[in-house]
Amino acid sequence: MSDCLFCKIRDGQIPATITYRDQAVVAFKDIGPKAPFHQLVIPTQHIASLAEAKSEHAALLGKLMLVASELASAAGYRERGFRVVMNAGPDAGQSVAHVHLHVLAGRALDWPPG
Ligand code: AMP
Ligand code: ZN
16 A cells, blocks of 8 residues: 555665565564564555454464564563554554554563553
């Protein structure tokens, strides 16, 4: 999608620190980290929100989770723990309309979230 921030990061039109890329998934450092480790994992395919996802996206969404786990583990947070979060819609605070999984680690994370 031409006016989507994360599509532009995917395409290299906006700079980001890319940490993982394959045909289906791209990961990069969040520009405003909320924890010592904070990366975003996105599908290369533009899907505006989890609320827009269809059954055909099931494997892709599962892959986001596995990449998130691999990134956190590779950074040393496998044992200590990490959190994955996907905001969908205004009440959840979704600010970029391209599905993205937050991967947070490196500090104790509050529960429930605010
Ligand atoms: P959400 O609020 O769940 O939609 O998350 C959007 C995330 O994108 C926020 O954590 C932002 O800090 C992050 N973000 C916004 N612009 C950029 C950018 N140019 N590069 C990396 N992360 C970004
Ligand atoms: Zn997009």
